[in-house]
Amino acid sequence: MACYETAPPDQRAMSGTVAEPVLAVEGLSHSFGNRTVLDDVSFGIPAGRFAVLLGLNGAGKTTLFSLITRIYNTRRGSIRVFGFDMRRQPTQALARIGVVFQQPTLDPDLTVLQNLRYHGGLHGLAPAVIEQRAAEELTRIGLLERGDERVRTLSGGQRRRVEIARALLHQPSLLLLDEPTVGLDIELRRQVLDHVHDLCRERGLAVLWATHLIDEARDGDGVVVLHRGRVLAEGLVDEVCAAAGAPALGPAFARLTERATQKGTGQ
Amino acid sequence: MTASLYWRCLRAVIIREGLRFVHQRERFFAALVRPLVWLAIFAVGFRAVLGLSIIPPYETYILYEDYVTPGLVGMIQLFNGMQSSLSMVYDREMGSMKTLLVSPLPRWYLLVCKLLAGVLVSIAQAYVFFAIAWFWEVQPPPLGYLAVLPALVLSGLMLGALGLLLSSFIRQLENFAGVMNFVIFPMFFASSALYPLWRIREGSPTLAWIAGINPFTQAVELIRFALYLQFNATAFLAVAACLVLFLGGAILAYDPGRGFWARRGGPAEQG
Numbered sequence: 001m002a003c004y005e006t007a008p009p010d011q012r013a014m015s016g017t018v019a020e021p022v023l024a025v026e027g028l029s030h031s032f033g034n035r036t037v038l039d040d041v042s043f044g045i046p047a048g049r050f051a052v053l054l055g056l057n058g059a060g061k062t063t064l065f066s067l068i069t070r071i072y073n074t075r076r077g078s079i080r081v082f083g084f085d086m087r088r089q090p091t092q093a094l095a096r097i098g099v100v101f102q103q104p105t106l107d108p109d110l111t112v113l114q115n116l117r118y119h120g121g122l123h124g125l126a127p128a129v130i131e132q133r134a135a136e137e138l139t140r141i142g143l144l145e146r147g148d149e150r151v152r153t154l155s156g157g158q159r160r161r162v163e164i165a166r167a168l169l170h171q172p173s174l175l176l177l178d179e180p181t182v183g184l185d186i187e188l189r190r191q192v193l194d195h196v197h198d199l200c201r202e203r204g205l206a207v208l209w210a211t212h213l214i215d216e217a218r219d220g221d222g223v224v225v226l227h228r229g230r231v232l233a234e235g236l237v238d239e240v241c242a243a244a245g246a247p248a249l250g251p252a253f254a255r256l257t258e259r260a261t262q263k264g265t266g267q
Numbered sequence: 268m269t270a271s272l273y274w275r276c277l278r279a280v281i282i283r284e285g286l287r288f289v290h291q292r293e294r295f296f297a298a299l300v301r302p303l304v305w306l307a308i309f310a311v312g313f314r315a316v317l318g319l320s321i322i323p324p325y326e327t328y329i330l331y332e333d334y335v336t337p338g339l340v341g342m343i344q345l346f347n348g349m350q351s352s353l354s355m356v357y358d359r360e361m362g363s364m365k366t367l368l369v370s371p372l373p374r375w376y377l378l379v380c381k382l383l384a385g386v387l388v389s390i391a392q393a394y395v396f397f398a399i400a401w402f403w404e405v406q407p408p409p410l411g412y413l414a415v416l417p418a419l420v421l422s423g424l425m426l427g428a429l430g431l432l433l434s435s436f437i438r439q440l441e442n443f444a445g446v447m448n449f450v451i452f453p454m455f456f457a458s459s460a461l462y463p464l465w466r467i468r469e470g471s472p473t474l475a476w477i478a479g480i481n482p483f484t485q486a487v488e489l490i491r492f493a494l495y496l497q498f499n500a501t502a503f504l505a506v507a508a509c510l511v512l513f514l515g516g517a518i519l520a521y522d523p524g525r526g527f528w529a530r531r532g533g534p535a536e537q538g
Contacts (some may be wrong), residue, residue, distance in 0.1 A: 069369045073524040094371040103362030109290045110283070121279020122370035122377075124272030 020083045021046045022096075022174045022206035023068070028077030030063055037063045039229040041077070045208060047173065050200045051222035053210040054253060060229040061210040062102065065178045068208075069099050081174055095123065098167030102178040106159055106166070108152040112143065115151060116166055123170040130169065137165035141195070157188035161195065168199070175199070175207045181216065189216075214250045223249065225256055228264070232256045276372050277380045284384035287354075298346065298392050299399075302339035306403060310335050313461075322463055324495040336405045337491035338460025340393045344423045345483060347389035349451055351381065352430030356437050375518045378431060382514070385430075386423035393419055411494040418493035422486035425506050428513035429482070435520030458484040482509040 021044035028041040038060045045051045055061050067074050068081075070090050079086040084093040106115050113134060120130035138144040141161040143154075151159060160180060167175060177196065181189040193216060200207050208224075209216065217223050223240050225232040233240045233256055237249055246252035288295060314331040321328060358364035367377055397412060433446060455461075457478045464484070468475035478484050485505035492499035 069365070070523055071365060071368055091371045091373070094369060097369065099365070099369050101362055101365050105361075105363040105366045107283070107287070107363065110286055114283070114286060118279050118283045119366065121275050121282070122367065122372070124275050124372065126271075126275065 020080070022082060023208065024078075024080040025064075025068070026078050026080075028064075028067065028074060028079065030060075030067060030075060037229050038067075041226070041229070041231050043224045043231055043234045045174070045206045045222065047206050048200060048204040049222045050197055050207045050209065050218075050220075051224060052217040053208055053224050053226060054212070054214065054217060054249075055210070055226035056212050056257075058228075059212075059226045061226060062178060064226070065099075065101075065176060065210060068176060069097060070094060095170065096173050098170065098172035098175045100160075100163045100167050100175075100177040100180050102180075102182060104159060104163070106151045106163060109150060111148050111150055112138070112154070112162055113147040115162070116169060119166045120169050125170060133169050133171075134165075137168055138162075141165055156183055157185075157191065160184065160188075160192055164192070164195065164199075173204075173206060175205050176210075177207070178210045179212070180209070181211070181213070193218075214253055217249055225253060227257050227260050230260070232260055273372065273376065276370065276376070277383065280367075280377075280380040281384040281387060284381075284388060288388050294350070298343065298350075299395060301346065302343055302396050303399060305335065305339050305342070306332060306400060306405075317462060317466070319463065320465075322465070324492045324497040324499075330404075332400075332403060332405050333407075334463070335461060336397075336400050336407075337494055338458070338487050340396060340419070340490055341422065341458075341460055341483060341487040342455060343392050343396060344389045344419070344426045344486070345451060345455060347385060347392065347423070348426035348428075348430035349433070349446060350430075351385040351427055352434040352437070352446070353440075353443055355381070355431065355434035356440055356443065359434075360440055374521055374523060378518055378521055379514075382424060382427045382431060385427045386420060389423045389427070390416070390419050407494045408496055411496055414496050415490060415493040418489045421503070421506050421510065422489055425482065425486060425510040425513065428510055428517055431517035432513045432520065435517060454481060454483040457481055458487060460484075460487045482506065485509070 023045040025044070026042050028038055029036070030038040041060075041064065043051075053061055053064070066072060068079055068086070070086055070093075074087055079093075081093040081096050084096070086093045107118070110118070116134040116137075117127075117130055120127075120134070125133075134147070135144060138147055141158075141164070143158060143162065143165075146154070146158075151162065154162065164175075164177075164180070175196070180196075181192055184192065196207055196209065197218070199205050211217075217237055219237055221237055222235065223237050224234045225240065233243060233252075235243070241247065241249060241252045244252035244255050246255055310332045313335075317331060319329060319331065319334055325333070355364070358367075367381075368374065370377055394412075429450075433450065437443065437446065457474060458481050459467075459478060460483070464475055464478055467478055482505065485502045488499050489502035489506050492502065
């Protein structure tokens with residue numbers, strides 16, 4: 001097995017003849033039994049793009065995340081991360097992904113640092129590297145002095161930020177967040193959104209942010225509208241609005257989903 | 268380089284499981300008290316009821332406490348295996364297992380890491396119990412404590428792998444009581460942990476036969492013989508074969524391409 005800590009992904013992308021999007025999903029379909037959850041889903045996210053995966057509950061967002069993170073395998077279609085196919089080269093692909101899941105996944109009985117060390121170890125990082133990066137990430141979110149406290153003592157917003165810090169520990173090029181603002185108040189939501197936008201800008205991270213809250217998409221963000229397992233629109237926020245003939249994303253989303261529903265019932 | 272990635276992953280899982288075990292004081296306490304209750308109360312009462320003849324690996328008449336100690340060490344490992352099964356189901360329901368599964372290392376290896384970490388915890392408990400039992404005058408040959416280590420590793424792996432396999436069948440935490448009733452109790456009571464097989468045979472040949480093919484009996488006999496510096500080849504082969512079977516099953520069940528993940532879409536799937 002090739003070591004996956006070698007060439008920085010950025011260089012790989014630049015040295016290639018065609019700049020591959022950080023995340024490329026093509027013709028992805030998935031079903032559980034007879035129930036089709038994803039139907040021919042295709043989209044891509046370039047480096048430095050904050051893309052909002054917008055969909056109502058039940059649109060297929062969590063299934064899409066599970067497939068991108070290989071909780072289970074893709075059966076039809078393909079997912080590539082920096083050109084690495086998730087089915088054939090999962091090790092290389094997963095090493096480049098950082099994930100923040102919808103449910104809290106920090107161990108509340110362990111300290112912040114113990115949680116980070118666990119994650120770093122799972123990614124095969126050397127202990128010295130883990131300590132250094134953990135200190136950097138915790139400093140960035142203003143929680144360095146709380147590293148030795150149990151996660152249980154942190155507030156909801158602080159825990160979320162620790163989860164984001166943890167997802168960045170192995171320096172991924174793609175950050176996936178599944179409804180990361182669930183349970184946070186308006187101010188904390190804004191802070192977390194700002195934080196991830198900053199990361200995106202400063203580090204050139206590609207971000208896929210799943211949500212059902214339309215106001216979490218800002219001007220200049222990318223957006224992928226997912227409805228009942230299908231992609232209805234993809235592009236920058238203003239492009240999607242223009243294509244739908246709507247003044248803002250809210251009305252555009254309403255119009256797109258309405259059309260799709262009519263089509264669905266018409267058939 | 269690659270080997271060090273694997274080692275760091277294993278180390279991280281072991282440290283985490285160790286910390287979790289130490290932090291859950293009730294679990295630590297319960298794990299220690301359970302066999303002691305059997306040794307201090309049950310064994311004393313039962314000694315008078317059950318006469319033991321000289322059977323291998325023992326070379327002389329022994330007290331019932333001596334007989335039951337390997338069985339209780341087996342029980343520690345059985346409970347530990349089921350405990351890790353329980354925590355796998357819990358982690359899956361709560362979503363924290365995803366942290367483990369998105370590691371770039373192969374999933375079979377992640378399962379093996381979990382398994383090894385659980386075995387280490389069970390071995391630590393077993394030795395604490397041996398130490399207390401020594402003061403209870405259960406004193407096998409000193410070298411036995413060393414000889415029993417490989418036996419404990421193998422039996423711990425087998426019972427832990429059984430727990431992993433079971434965890435893939437259990438959908439919800441509530442169903443764990445069923446595991447208690449249908450796995451732990453039958454395995455423990457229909458085994459040579461509390462009474463020798465020839466004694467069971469006097470009561471019921473069928474039950475003796477069932478106890479004979481019970482993997483837990485084989486694990487207990489492996490431990491018992493090793494503790495008295497003997498090698499029980501039958502038990503060794505039986506335990507090793509069960510390990511391969513259970514671990515293979517667990518790896519298949521947790522494989523991202525088949526097994527329950529793909530069938531029903533993992534934990535708390537909402538869309």
